[in-house]
Amino acid sequence: MKIPVSWLKDYVNINISIEKLASMLTLAGLEVEEIRYVGWEMPKYEDGESHEFKTYGLEWDREKLVVAEISEVKAHPNADKLVLCDLFDGKEHWTALTGAPNLLPYKGKGKLEKPLKVAYAKKDSVLYDGHKDGQVLMKLKCAKVRGIESCSMVCSEKELGISDDHEGIIILDDDAQTGMPLADYMGDAVLSIDILPNNARNVNVLGVAREIAALTNQPLKRIDKKLYETSGEAIADKVEIEIANPELNQRFVLGLIRDVKIAPSPYIVQRRLRLAGIRPINNLVDATNYAMFEIGEPLHAFDYDVLVERAASTGSASVKISTRTAEKGEMLTTLDGEKRKLQESNVLVCDTAGSLSIAGVMGGLESEVTDTTTNVLLEGAAWQFINIRRTANHHNLPSEASYRFSRGVHPSLSEDGVKRGLYWMQKWANGKIAPDLVDNYPLPPTDPTVTVSEADVERLLGIKISAAQISKLLTRLEFKCQVEGTSVTAVTPSFRLDIGEGIVGQADVIEEIARIYGYDKIPETRLADQLPPQRGNPSYDWAENAKNLLSTLGLQETVNYRMTSPAAQERLGLQGEFVKVANPISPEKSVLRRSLMGSVLENIEANARVRETLAFFEIGPVFVPKDGDLPDEPHKLAIAMRGRRQPPAWDSATKEQLDFYDMKGVADAFLAGLQLKNIAYTPADSSLMPGAAFHPGKSAQVSVNGVVVGAFGEIHPVAAEKFAFGDAPVLAAEFDVAALRAAKPAYEIEPVPAFPPMLEDIAIIVDEDLPAEKVDFLIRQTGGKMLSEARLFDVYRDEKLGEGKKSLAYALTYQAPDRTLTDKEAAKIRNKIVRRLEHELGAELRG
Amino acid sequence: MLEKLNEIQAAALDALESITDEEALQAWKSAHTGRSSDLMGVFKGIGKVAKEDRGKVGKRANEVKVALEAALTARKSEVKDAALARSLEEDHLDVTLPGRPFRHGGIHPATQTLCRTLKILGDMGFQVYTSREVESDAYNFEHLNFPPGHPAREMQDSFYIEGSDTAQVMRTHTSPGQIRAMREYAASNPENPPPIRISLPGMCYRSEQITHRSEIQFNQVEGLAVGENITFSDLKGTLSDFARRMFGQHARTRFRAQHFPFTEPSAEMDVECFLCGGEGCNVCKKAGWLEILGCGMVHPNVLTAGGYDPSRYTGFAFGMGTERQAMLRHNIKDIRYFWGNDSRFLEQF
Known part of the structure; x- marks a missing residue:
């Protein structure tokens, strides 16, 4: 919301700088997003100097830009479309040259009966160039235009930075004092304020002024609700209101003003509306907008005579206004000329002849006020905010009215709004206000009464303030307060809907106390409350540890979208x-x-062209639907690798690609890092695999203590073809986190041997299809405790070994915990191992 | 004879002077102190020396031997030092050639920031509490005091699960975990629910256009403290402490009034821009302040939904966006980098 500060000053004295004001409002929850200066003195910031608010605009030089009066408009001797103005700036007389079309009607009329008040810029004034797009600064210089020299000018709104209007010059209201610095007469600063959902009451000048009054402890200048004269016939028997659903329409008020004269609004009103972001139309429409900006009630003006005619056409002597939800398939042409198909939830304002407007969102074309309107029926109503928001969203009709109604407007404002609108219409368009309002108010809200004690405030805020002070703070926001002992009973003012009842109301009211007291004045303390039971989070800790392990193994963590497509x-x-x-x-x-x-795997795909070697992992949930319940969210660990085993260096040209055994090495190291023992790898059981993900001959499933925890391998060529992996084989793994966590870690360690080991290599020849694991197992089993390590260091195939044979070479380490083994003892173990290998696996010891 | 010994010594030392390598030293040793050396000749011929001179000659011969050995040792060390100096002089690499690359892994920047945040909160007594990502409407909204018709409950702002009649939603914040935690703690002792101090990390979802500044999924860390003696001033103190740990001991904070359905009073904490120290820079848009987290006293309706009597218990809660913190710290201009997982981005952390 954009608010001109000059307007705020109608209701509250502001004795602090605009920046200080903006800062104060921001801390109190009315966040100022930017400050636009339109004439007033602007703070100067060094390049790069910090300033809390985005600030821009134009400052008007107090000497050079003044109110001046034009006493005569004369023809330019050499140009039809230019005029020369006899002008007085309070000190000197000048001739100003202009081509403003709105001065042409005065040309050649001689001395004007009433001088025209204008915004006058003297030589060297800094202004926006009226002839260039956007806002381009220029310094006013003397120039000859068609033979006549001109060093000054009368300004348009564009030149002064008020709007982008350069159609004509500004003609000021008659009260403008000739010679007064323009900045004093109509300088301004506009605050852009972000309104929070619970601050709906403040989407208006009065609301913000009230906040300023409360924050700066200044009195609020209230609006007198009975300040206009009425005349003519009462409307009680001429206008009726019927409300079909009070939940959707809590109140509907109508007032009538007769014999209005349509004209432009006073310039000051037009200027304020423009600064607030509203285009001025005429004194009637402007009055509805001005009143809305002032007190927050959106108003709707009907041409009363059109309504009477429509009523007559249906045989009705009186205007019967009704509100109801739309019927199926119902259409309405809104005042933007659009024919709209209505939803059944949309609320309409109707008369006996049909629908007139979409309630709270946009008026209909037919009953709109026009240039010929003389009698105006003015509507102020209260609507259910959710319904209005949905309606406005559905029809994509954001408007000042729907913006306010969709945040909630208190029904008490229906009446206040109509009265204020009528007041301005009378002031600007003359007219006679009918003595009564027609008011249908089926659902008046109760304004909650909340009792707050000093102890309540201390309990929630941690500050000790007296009941008297609490009462003062709340009274500044127009709560009606009564102090009893250490308690304050506060009645919510009847313009706000954000205060609840009971303990919720207490929290609401205490927030108001804190805001006005100042969040910044509340001290900072450390928690003194009892420390809670210590539970920790083993599953989070596990994942953190696992991520660290995997990253030390050379894998990069990725985090992916949980949302994907079935095809992917x-x-x-x-x-x-x-x-x-x-x-x-x-x-x-x-x-x-x-x-x-x-x-x-998608990460491998996406990075395939970026890096030759890729190794990724992710730990996170997958989602499995569950009938009639929230989905299962089991956590998984997935790994994918591709590319060179060794990153290329300038002096090494190894181009070996990562393969199954690299993946297995990662699995080994990872499981060892988790302190898991008793790990077995078996050829993958295809029935347990996720689809046809893996190459059947190059994949394995992993179990710990006999329980399967995951599987890994090379991606199946058919699956790999569906990804843009490139040529190198892609290895991947998926583990179930719950299964890994369920596997019991073996934390105990082996003591470091105190005696030297005996080392020996043996090579055996076995059948090609014999899994290495069987040899390994037999060696370890036979070697027993004295064999501390058996490491396969070579697999060798050769014609000399014979068809279908391979040689496996093992490095054996013999080790006793309590002595140095003798050669004899070692030989004994070795022979035992070889004998069993020969017997059970048909192995042959290689020379 | 003594004369001869002097000559032997002088000749040997003279020869030693010009030796510069190990090999020549060995040759010198055998030539001047070896069996067939002149010196040894003197020792061997000692019997032929006149008896009365024998003692003097023997003593002098020994002196010469000791002196030659000492000179050899000294010269040896000099030669070795010289050789080392020469080799150090000659043996050098081109240190500007690239190092041999090492295949190293890394942790995703979002995780790194999460871990750092949780570590600090952990030190402050907030234990990690994790909960599910697909939530019921009740846990995500209703129990958190979102009124019916609140914009977040509309389809355009949140992701709903098909076939669940909008009863299931991708959680829009980790706050449903607050309710789950409170209920869990309260269940342990319904009459006197124990105090709570937890942090709630995790992925959250909002229906947005994916642009350089908005994403459909984002990590959040929330905190919750509930007890019988917790105030807004505790909230300010705790979060300012947190900010000093997270952003540096000089980080100043300020609290602005805000609105959230689930807290009352609510606030937003700004931290003085830690990049420019409040001097004004492009990150804080010259404002000197950065919006860091939303916070407030837990709303009575939320306490009630969690099984804590709001007339007895109070609490505070806060929440912050993890990626935003990482973006500020690392000057990341495009939020899409996070789930894009481009190696060139991830490698930099």
Whole structure:
């Protein structure tokens, strides 16, 4: 919301700088987004100097820009469209040259009966160039125009930075004092304020002024509600109001003003409306907008004669206004000329002849006031804010009225608004206000009464303030307060809807106390409350540890969108239902992922051209639908790798690609890092695999203590073809976090041996299809405790070994905890191992 | 004879003087102190020396031997030092050649920021509490005092799950965890629910256009403290302490009035821009302040929904966006980097 500060000053004295004011409002929850200066002195900031608010605009030089009066408009000797003005700036007489079309009617009329008051810029004034697009500063210089020299000018709104209007010059109201600095007469600063949802009462000048009054402890100049004269016939038997659903329309008020004369509004009103972001139309429309900005009640003006005619056409002697929801398929042409199809939830204002407007959102074309209107029926009403918001959103009709109504306007303002609107109409358009209002008020809200004690305030805010002070703070916001002992009973003023009852009301009221007391004055303390039971979060700790382990293993963590598409996930052969998003932003993000491996494989795909070697992991949830319940969200760990085993260096040219055994090495190291023992790798059981993700011959499942925790391997060539991986094989793994966490870690360690080990290598020849794990197992089992390590260091195939044979070479370490083993002892163990390998696996010791 | 010994010594030392390598030293040693050396010849011929001179000659021969050995040792050390100096002089690498790359991994920047935030909160007694990402409307909105018709409950702002009749929503904040935690704690002792101090990290979702400044998913860290003796001044003190840990001991904070459905009074905490120290820079848009987190005293209706009697218990809650903090710290201009997972981005952390 944009508010001119000059307008605020109608209701409250402001004795502090604009910046200080903006800062104060911001801390109190009315966040000032920017300050626009229109004439007033602007603070000067060095380049790069910090300033809290975005500040821009134009300062008007007090010497050079003044109110002046034109006494005669003369023809230019050489140009039809130019005029020469006899002008007095309070000190000197000048001739000003202008081409403003709104002065042409005065040309050649001789001395004017009443001088025209104008905004006059002397030589060297700094202004915006009226002939250039946007706001381009210029310094006013002497120039000859068609043979006549001109060093000064009368200004348009554009030149002064009020609006972008350069159609004509500004003609000021008659009360403007000739010679007065323009900045004093009509300088201003406009605050852009972001209004919070619970601050709906403040979407108006009076509301913000009230906040300023409360924050600066200044009196608020209230609006006198009975300040106009009435005349003519009462309207009680001429106008009726019927409300079909009071929940949607709590109140409806109508007032009538007769014999109005349509004309432009006073200039000061037009200027304020423009600064507030509203286009001035005429004195009637402007009066409704001005009153709305002033007190917050959007008003709607009907041409009364049109309504009477419409009533007559239906045989009705009186105007019967009714409010109801739209019927199915009902249409209405709104005043923007658009024919709109209405929703059944939209509330309409109707008469006997049909619908007139979309309540609270936009008027209808037919009953709108026009240039020929003489009698105006003015509506002020209260609508349910949710309904208005939905209606405005549906029809995409954001307006000043719907902005306010969709945040909630107190029904008491229906009456205040109509009265204020009538007051301005009478002031600016003459007219006679009918003596009565027609008021249908089926659902008056109760304004909550809340009792707050000193102890309540201390309990919530941690500050000790007296009941008297509490009462003073709340009274500044127009709560009606009564102090009893240490308690204050506060009645909510009847313009706000944000205060609740009971303990909720207390919290609401204490927030108001805190705001006006000042959040910045509340001290900072450390928690003195009892320390809670210590529970920790093992699952979070586990994940953090796992991420650290994996990153030390050379893997980069990624975090992916949970939302994906079935097509993307089904590339891995995944089957089954997805959790579907009802309102996805795009088809690519229409379901929640079921495979985490799918996510990291997409990372490989996306980075395939970026880096030759890639190694990613992610730990996070996947989503599995569950009938009639919230989905399951099991957490998974997925890994994907691709590329060179060794990053290329300038002196090494190894181009070996990562393969199954690199993936297995990562799995080994990761599981070891988790302190898991008793790990087994078996060829993947395809029935347990997620779809056809892995190459059947190059994948394994991992179990710990006999329980499967995950699987890994090379991506199946058919699946890989569906990704843009490039040529190198892609390895991937997926582990179930719950299964990994359920596996019991073995934290105990082996003591470091105190005696030297005996080392020996053996090589055996076995059948090609014998899994290495069997050899490994037999060696370890036979070696027993004295064999501390058996490491496979070479796998070798050669014609000399024979067809279908391979050689496995192991480095054996013999070690006793309590002595140095003798050669004899070691030989004994070795022979035992070789014998068993020969017997059970048909192995042959290689020379 | 003594004369001869003097000559032997002088000749040997003279020869030693010009030796510069280990090999020549060995040759010198055998030539001047070895079996067939002149010196050894003197020792061998000692029997032939007149008896009365024998003692003097023997003593002198020994002196010469000791002197030669000492000179050798000294010369050896000089030669070694010289050789080392020469080798250090000659043996050097081109240190500007690139290092051999090392395959290293890393933690995603969002996770790093989460961990840092949670670590500080953990030190301050806030234990991590995690909960589900697809939530019921009740936990995400109703229990958190969102009135029916609140804009966040409309389809255009939040993601709903198909087939759930809008009863299931992708959580829009980690606050549903506040209700779950309160209910869990309260269940442990319904008559006297224990105090709570937790942090709630995790992914949240909002239906937005994905642009350089808005995302459909984002990490949040919330905090919740509930007890019988917790005030707004505790909230200010705790969060200012947090800010000093997170942004530096000099970080100044300020609290502005705000509105959230689930807290009352509500506030927003600004931290003096830690990049420019409040002097004014492009990140804080010359304002000197950065919006860091929303906070407030837990709304009575939320306490009630959690099983805590609002007339006995009070509490405060706060919430902040993780990626925003990372963006400020690392000057990241495009929020889409986070879930884009481009190696060139991730490698920089």
